Amino acid sequence: MPELPEVETVVRDLRPRVVGRVIRNITTGPRQLRTPWNDAWNDQLLGHRFLAIRRRGKWIIVELDSGSRLLVHLGMTGQLTAMPATEPQPDHLHLIFALDDESELRFRDVRRFGSARLLADEETLQELFTKAKLGPEPFQLDPGYFRTAVHKANRSLKAILLDQRVVAGVGNIYADEACSRAGLHPGRRGVRLTPAEVDRLRDAILEVIAHAIEHRGSTIRDYIGGSGLRGGFQEEFRVYGRTGEPCKTCGSAISRLVIAGRSSHFCPDCQRMNGRGAKSTSRIVKRSPRE
DNA sequence: ACAGGATCCTGGGGGC
DNA sequence: TGCCCCCAGGATCCTG
Numbered sequence: 574m575p576e577l578p579e580v581e582t583v584v585r586d587l588r589p590r591v592v593g594r595v596i597r598n599i600t601t602g603p604r605q606l607r608t609p610w611n612d613a614w615n616d617q618l619l620g621h622r623f624l625a626i627r628r629r630g631k632w633i634i635v636e637l638d639s640g641s642r643l644l645v646h647l648g649m650t651g652q653l654t655a656m657p658a659t660e661p662q663p664d665h666l667h668l669i670f671a672l673d674d675e676s677e678l679r680f681r682d683v684r685r686f687g688s689a690r691l692l693a694d695e696e697t698l699q700e701l702f703t704k705a706k707l708g709p710e711p712f713q714l715d716p717g718y719f720r721t722a723v724h725k726a727n728r729s730l731k732a733i734l735l736d737q738r739v740v741a742g743v744g745n746i747y748a749d750e751a752c753s754r755a756g757l758h759p760g761r762r763g764v765r766l767t768p769a770e771v772d773r774l775r776d777a778i779l780e781v782i783a784h785a786i787e788h789r790g791s792t793i794r795d796y797i798g799g800s801g802l803r804g805g806f807q808e809e810f811r812v813y814g815r816t817g818e819p820c821k822t823c824g825s826a827i828s829r830l831v832i833a834g835r836s837s838h839f840c841p842d843c844q845r846m847n848g849r850g851a852k853s854t855s856r857i858v859k860r861s862p863r864e
Numbered sequence: 865a866c867a868g869g870a871t872c873c874t875g876g877g878g879g880c
Numbered sequence: 881t882g883c884c885c886c887c888a889g890g891a892t893c894c895t896g
Binding site for chain 2: 882883884885886887888890891892893894895896
């Protein structure tokens with residue numbers, strides 16, 4: 574579910590609520606997550622204080638005063654929230670940290686694609702990211718690096734954007750929205766893009782992610798921020814989930830195709846496989862025969 | 865090495 | 881109301 578803007582919103586919401594708090598008690602749910610919770614971690618956490626919370630790609634990192642790092646991934650339906658302990662407990666709760674101000678940090682995940690684990694120190698965390706070859710943050714995306722990364726791939730733009738090794742934090746929604754804003758068909762092969770097109774794509778990624786953060790991310794169904802609030806960027810979607818609805822630029826019906834195994838949305842006239850948009854192409858030509 | 869597909873889960877919505 | 885099928889913000893295996 575959550576991509577960079579949603580994870581960033583969670584972190585910003587949680588920061589004032591958990592930083593400085595001490596863990597008084599830990600409760601685990603009846604069902605295991607993908608990464609099973611190790612009960613030995615409880616002893617390493619109890620009585621310790623949260624020093625900081627930050628994000629890397631779609632990962633949430635909570636720093637403890639012991640130097641250990643709590644690493645959380647929300648998967649598709651994960652929710653990490655902090656609220657008064659008196660708030661009713663929903664189902665599918667997997668972790669509850671009771672804090673020293675009568676509040677609770679809660680991890681809920683219906684589909685259990687998410688994970689939570691404790692790492693010994695910052696070095697262990699960085700090793701994990703290095704081993705996964707986690708790519709740069711979008712706001713640190715060097716144009717030269719990105720041109721090379723896109724151009725050397727004989728796969729679709731959609732697959733490239735979803736690859737966390739190329740750029741960290743982009744998911745299905747913002748891949749589609751970035752392609753839309755760049756006027757590029759998500760099925761275009763990276764190797765066939767011109768440098769100018771790759772630069773356009775990079776600009777579009779930065780723009781859409783910054784814009785989405787301002788709106789507290791997008792809520793399709795499950796996503797809520799660290800305070801329990803929903804996102805608002807779904808109102809700004811140009812293509813995602815708008816199959817059959819008119820393109821906000823040219824009025825053509827938005828198309829949906831499965832690309833790289835994921836549902837992909839685009840305007841068939843503004844985002845053409847041959848690289849030309851509606852303005853520069855005859856209206857009679859509906860689809861490029863190429864690719 | 866690379867690209868594409870299957871797989872892990874649960875629940876909601878649409879069609880019948 | 882019930883059943884069946886499809887769909888969903890992600891990452892990781894396995895295969896060719």
